[in-house]
Amino acid sequence: xxxxxLGVDIGSVSTNIIVMDEDEKVLDTLxxxxxxxxxxxxxxxxxxxxxxxxxxxxxxGVGTTGSGRNLGGIIIGxxxxxxxxxxxxxxxxxxxxxxxxxxxxxxxxxKIILLRNGVLYDFAMNTVCAxxxxxxxxxxxxxxxxxxEEFGKLALKSKATVRIAGRCAxxxxxxxxHKQQLGHNQEDIINGLCExxxxxxxxxxxxxxxxxxxxxxxxGVAANIGIRKAFERILGxxxxxxxxASVMGAIGSALLAKKEVAKKGTTxxxxxxxxxSNYTVKSFECEHCPNMCEVVEFYRDEIIVAxxxxxxxxxxxxxxxxxxxxx
Amino acid sequence: xxxxxxxxxxxxxxxxxxxxxxxVEVVVPPKNSKKTLEIGTKYSPELICLPxxxxxxxxxxxxxxxxxxxxVTGSCGPCRFGYFAEVEKEILKDLGYDVEFVVLExxxxxxxxxxxxxxxxxxxxxxxxxxxxxxxxxSVLKKIDKLEEQVLKLRPYEKNKGDIDKVYKKxxxxxxxxxxxxxxxxxxxxxxxxxxxxxxxxxxxVLKVGLVGEIYTIxxxxxxxxxxxxxxxxxxxxxxxxxxxxWLLEHLFxxxxxxxxxxDIRKAAKPYVKTMVGGHGRETIGNTxxxxxxxxxxxxxxxxxxxxxxxxxxxxxPQVQNEHDIPxxxxxxxxxxxxAGYVTRLEAYVDLLRNRRExxxxxxxxxxx
Ligand code: SF4
Numbered sequence: 001x002x003x004x005x006l007g008v009d010i011g012s013v014s015t016n017i018i019v020m021d022e023d024e025k026v027l028d029t030l031x032x033x034x035x036x037x038x039x040x041x042x043x044x045x046x047x048x049x050x051x052x053x054x055x056x057x058x059x060x061g062v063g064t065t066g067s068g069r070n071l072g073g074i075i076i077g078x079x080x081x082x083x084x085x086x087x088x089x090x091x092x093x094x095x096x097x098x099x100x101x102x103x104x105x106x107x108x109x110x111k112i113i114l115l116r117n118g119v120l121y122d123f124a125m126n127t128v129c130a131x132x133x134x135x136x137x138x139x140x141x142x143x144x145x146x147x148x149e150e151f152g153k154l155a156l157k158s159k160a161t162v163r164i165a166g167r168c169a170x171x172x173x174x175x176x177x178h179k180q181q182l183g184h185n186q187e188d189i190i191n192g193l194c195e196x197x198x199x200x201x202x203x204x205x206x207x208x209x210x211x212x213x214x215x216x217x218x219x220g221v222a223a224n225i226g227i228r229k230a231f232e233r234i235l236g237x238x239x240x241x242x243x244x245a246s247v248m249g250a251i252g253s254a255l256l257a258k259k260e261v262a263k264k265g266t267t268x269x270x271x272x273x274x275x276x277s278n279y280t281v282k283s284f285e286c287e288h289c290p291n292m293c294e295v296v297e298f299y300r301d302e303i304i305v306a307x308x309x310x311x312x313x314x315x316x317x318x319x320x321x322x323x324x325x326x327x
Numbered sequence: 328x329x330x331x332x333x334x335x336x337x338x339x340x341x342x343x344x345x346x347x348x349x350x351v352e353v354v355v356p357p358k359n360s361k362k363t364l365e366i367g368t369k370y371s372p373e374l375i376c377l378p379x380x381x382x383x384x385x386x387x388x389x390x391x392x393x394x395x396x397x398x399v400t401g402s403c404g405p406c407r408f409g410y411f412a413e414v415e416k417e418i419l420k421d422l423g424y425d426v427e428f429v430v431l432e433x434x435x436x437x438x439x440x441x442x443x444x445x446x447x448x449x450x451x452x453x454x455x456x457x458x459x460x461x462x463x464x465x466s467v468l469k470k471i472d473k474l475e476e477q478v479l480k481l482r483p484y485e486k487n488k489g490d491i492d493k494v495y496k497k498x499x500x501x502x503x504x505x506x507x508x509x510x511x512x513x514x515x516x517x518x519x520x521x522x523x524x525x526x527x528x529x530x531x532x533v534l535k536v537g538l539v540g541e542i543y544t545i546x547x548x549x550x551x552x553x554x555x556x557x558x559x560x561x562x563x564x565x566x567x568x569x570x571x572x573x574w575l576l577e578h579l580f581x582x583x584x585x586x587x588x589x590x591d592i593r594k595a596a597k598p599y600v601k602t603m604v605g606g607h608g609r610e611t612i613g614n615t616x617x618x619x620x621x622x623x624x625x626x627x628x629x630x631x632x633x634x635x636x637x638x639x640x641x642x643x644x645p646q647v648q649n650e651h652d653i654p655x656x657x658x659x660x661x662x663x664x665x666x667a668g669y670v671t672r673l674e675a676y677v678d679l680l681r682n683r684r685e686x687x688x689x690x691x692x693x694x695x696x
Contacts, residue, residue, distance in 0.1 A: 067667055085675035119686045120679040122654060125672060208645025290360035311553075 005061045005261075006049075006269070007254030008042065008076065009084070009247065010034065010068030013107025013135060014220065015041045016247040017049050019057075020254045024094065028052055029247045038068040042075055043275040050272040061261035062269045063087075063253030074298065074306050075279060077270035080256040087252030089113050089120050092216045094255060095242045100212040103231065103239070104248075105201065105221035107134040112205040114212075124205045131169040132200040134221045140176065140193060144186065148224075151190060155226025158191035166196030166203075194226040198234055213237040218248040277301050286310060328352070330448055331394035333382040334359050336546040337471050337499075338571045344508040345464030349457070351450050354394035355503075356385035359549035363388060368662050370418050377550055377631035377661055378543035379411050386419060386426070396427045398448055406605035406636055463508030465575070470515045472572040474498075477522060479566065482559035484527040494521045534563045534680050537618035539611045540629040541637050542569045544660055551629050552666055554658070554673070558627075561677045566623075568614040569607070592617065599643050606636030612643055619653035624680040626653055632661035654679060 002021060009016045015038065017030040030049055034041045063080035064072040065087040073081040092102045093115065102113040110132045114122040126132055141148045162184050165175040172193070179189055202211075215237060221227055222245035231239045244251060261267050283296045295315045298306040308316050331354045332342055339355050346353040357363065359381055367384030386397055399412050416428050429448050433441035446452045449460070474495075482491050498518040502511055536558055544550045545567050555565045573588075596613030603609055615626045628644060630637035641657050648655045656676045658669060 067671070083671045083674040083678070085671065086678040117686065119682045120675075121683075122648070123675060123679065125668070208642070210649075290357060290362040292361050 001058045002056055003060045004053075004057050005254045005258045006059055006063070006076075007247075007250035007252070007257065008045070008062065008064045008066075008072055008078075009087070009249035009253060010038050010042060010064060010066040010072045011084075011106060011108070011249075012036075012067055015045055015066075015068075016250040017045045018244070018247050018250040018254055019049065019053065020251065020258070022060075024255065024258070026244055026251060029244060029250070031246065034068070038071055039075065039279045039281070042068075042072050043279070046076070046272055047275040050275070059267070059269050059272075061254075061257035061267045063255075063257030063260070065249045065253040069253075070308075071298070075270075075274055075300075077268040077274070078257070079264075079268050080253060080260045082253055082256050084109075084249050085111060085113060085123050085125065086120065087249045087256065088218065089115060089123075089252070090255050091248040091252035092218065092242075093118060094251065095244075096214055096216055096240060099214050099216050101215040103201070103215060103217045103222075104219040105132065105134060105217075105227075106219040107138075109133065110201055110205060110219070112201075112209060112211075114209060122209060124209070126204055131166055131172045132197055132204060134219070136169050136172075137193075137197065137221060137224070137227075140173070144190070146186075146190075152194070152224035152226035152228070154187050155191040155194045156229060158187040160188050161195070162188045162192035164189070164192040164196040166200035168200075172196055172200075191226060191230075194224070194230040195234070197227060198230040202234065211235060215239050217241050218245045220246050222246065283309070286315065288312075288314065328396050328448075328450065329354050329394045330396045330398055331356055331386065331389035332398045333385045334547065334549075335543060335574075336548070336571045337475060338468065338575075340471060340499075340502050340511065341464040341467040341508070344467050344506075344511050345460045347506040348460040348463055348508055349449050349451065351448065354389045354392050356389040357392070359385070359547065363549075364662055370422065372414070374633050375414075376407065376541075376634050378541070378547075379407075379415070380662065381543075381547070381550060382411065383415055383418065386415065387422070387424075390419075390424050390426060394426070396429060396448065398429045398431060400431045408606065460508075465572075467508050467511045467515070468572045468575060470512060470519075471502075472570045474515060474519060474522070476566070476570070477519075479555045479559060480564050481522065481525075481527060482556070483533045483562050483564055484529055484531060486526040486528050490525045491522060494518055494525070531562065532684075534624040534677065534684065535566070535622070536563050536680070537566050537568060537614065537623050537626045538629060539568045539614045539618075539626055540607075540640075541631055541634045542574060542607050544629045544631050545569045546571055546574070550631070551658075551660060552669055554627070554629060554669075557670065557673055558677070561673065563624075563677060563680075566618075568610065568618075595620075599647060600639075604636050604639045606634065608636030608640040611637060611640035612647060615644065615647050615653070615655060616651055619647075619651035623653065624684060625676065626655045627676070628655060628657040630657065630659055632659050654683070 005020045007018045011034060013034060015032050015034045019027045021027055030045055032041050032045050061079045062076050064078040065082050065084045069081050088102060088104050092099045099115055104111040110126045112124050138148055141151045162179050165171045176189060176193060217228055217231060217239045222241045228239055228241060278301050280299045281296055283294055286293050286295050291311050293310045296309045297304055310316055329352050330346060334356055343353055343355055363384035364381055366387045367380035371380045371383055412428055412430050419426055429444050431444060445457060449457045478491055478495055485491050498514060501514050505511060538545050546569055558565050592610050592613035595616040596609045599612050600609045611628060618626050644655045
């Protein structure tokens with residue numbers, strides 16, 4: 001029996017699952033689009049992973065991260081439920097122990113994480129603007145009719161630079177259309193877009209922060225060679241893209257789970273069978289006070305297992321277990 | 328005359344006490360809620376800061392409950408707060424509400440006019456009576472602020488989660504249903520004693536974080552997504568750099584009571600901000616430095632989106648952070664309903680502080696507390 005750990009990163013755009021062995025070597029990775037259905041996606045991901053793993057694997061611990069970490073944690077029975085910033089930091093330290101700067105650009109969020117002496121030192125997450133994220137790039141690629149995989153390579157062919165306003169997604173898009181109409185060629189425009197995105201990132205998140213090398217670039221967008229080269233040009237240093245760049249969050253949460261299990265001795269993992277259970281979420285608007293909180297109820301096979309969303313604790317404090325008996 | 332006023336933290340309680348004692352009828356605006364914010368947002372200029380949106384929501388809700396006179400404090404200086412009252416007046420007029428605004432300030436230093444306005448809302452010219460009611464209100468405010476400070480300090484240590492909140496919530500609802508400063512003071516003292524009896528566990532390794540930033544978003548927990556409690560639950564002792572009590576003294580008495588604390592804050596901020604930048608931008612910098620010197624683990628700046636003085640402070644904070652070796656995080660707040668993003672940031676920030684504490688424990692131990 002091979003002892004392994006699972007890491008699950010449930011983001012709004014994609015869900016990643018990785019399996020890691022006891023020596024912290026990544027054995028397998030799985031990427032699925034979340035498509036707004038995190039519960040379905042987690043179930044699907046688990047059963048796919050189970051089929052791929054074979055019989056001689058024993059899961060000794062599970063960690064979840066990403067915006068769906070709490071939900072996912074309840075379904076799977078996670079040992080460690082951690083925010084994505086910490087999880088990304090832990091994973092980066094695993095591959096490049098002296099890493100000082102992490103650039104992370106995913107579907108909806110981008111982050112900058114600074115580390116010093118192996119300790120999280122500072123971070124920032126995008127707040128207002130979407131021009132610096134993967135979804136924005138996806139949309140532009142689609143608009144230009146170019147598969148996103150080709151996008152970065154095209155940027156490298158550019159000979160002349162076109163400057164595109166990167167201040168905000170709305171301006172960037174209309175500026176791009178304008179530059180197209182002026183007759184600039186596609187490579188130059190795409191390169192301009194890559195640079196705009198990098199400038200936007202550095203102005204929004206990197207402001208006032210000292211970016212020291214080694215710099216790691218992770219998240220889904222790290223696969224885009226055009227963006228990576230633009231970062232290298234503007235920062236003037238090498239930008240490392242780790243082999244598992246797109247699943248670093250999941251790796252971090254598996255590492256955290258391993259640590260947690262070592263501490264407490266057992267795992268909460270509910271087994272791959274959880275994929276066979278039925279999960280439903282119901283919600284209602286509480287009318288007890290003008291807050292009108294949207295209260296979410298989470299059921300496994302018709303049994304309520306968790307409830308959240310209220311400001312006052314009226315609903316989330318009720319002992320869910322005892323209610324199960326009453327039903 | 329039925330008086331109303333905007334919400335800011337617990338201030339509605341002492342104000343109610345004061346008017347109760349004067350025998351003036353007040354309409355306390357309904358608690359800040361999603362509905363308040365919805366109303367405020369609908370009628371406010373789009374890019375105005377969050378505090379005004381909530382204030383406006385308060386007024387509309389109060390007027391619908393029968394209020395006809397709105398009392399607000401004034402302010403000047405290079406920040407939009409100075410013209411909140413004027414803009415709000417026009418908006419309410421456009422909406423067809425017939426209300427009177429009384430701005431508590433002395434226009435161009437006209438003290439007589441200031442007294443006129445006070446005696447108008449107090450419904451008496453008897454200055455002694457007014458002074459007495461004011462004194463009662465201020466004692467209530469002082470006491471309740473102190474209690475709130477206590478709660479933010481003790482909650483991370485409580486043995487049974489929720490003990491302190493139980494006392495605190497009960498107190499607030501009791502205060503809401505009682506009249507007069509005297510009775511309020513008694514109730515608060517009782518709650519104080521009850522809190523002292525709650526079992527605590529001081530062996531926990533808790534962190535200390537200071538909150539700086541725009542005053543309204545620091546004080547009003549509805550506006551700051553109840554950040555104090557959220558941090559408490561993550562095992563963090565919280566101190567707010569602003570309190571309603573101090574704010575009231577400052578505004579009613581025109582800084583004449585510039586205590587030593589104010590001077591210290593200005594002195595600390597001086598290498599970074601030499602002049603007033605409006606709002607509390609300078610205080611944000613000064614307080615951050617003071618927290619760093621007092622050995623706090625971190626500082627969080629809470630600001631409403633588009634708040635000018637806080638933007639100035641925000642741009643200086645990275646430098647302060649490096650030079651004083653204290654991690655500072657900025658949270659920008661607007662009409663957000665999705666709290667998940669904030670929670671993620673708070674959790675990550677607390678992780679960061681924990682890591683630092685562990686890493687530097689041995690060196691820091693020497694200077695800690
Ligand atoms: S859940 Fe609590 S805070 Fe939310 S609307 Fe109901 S009573 Fe109000």
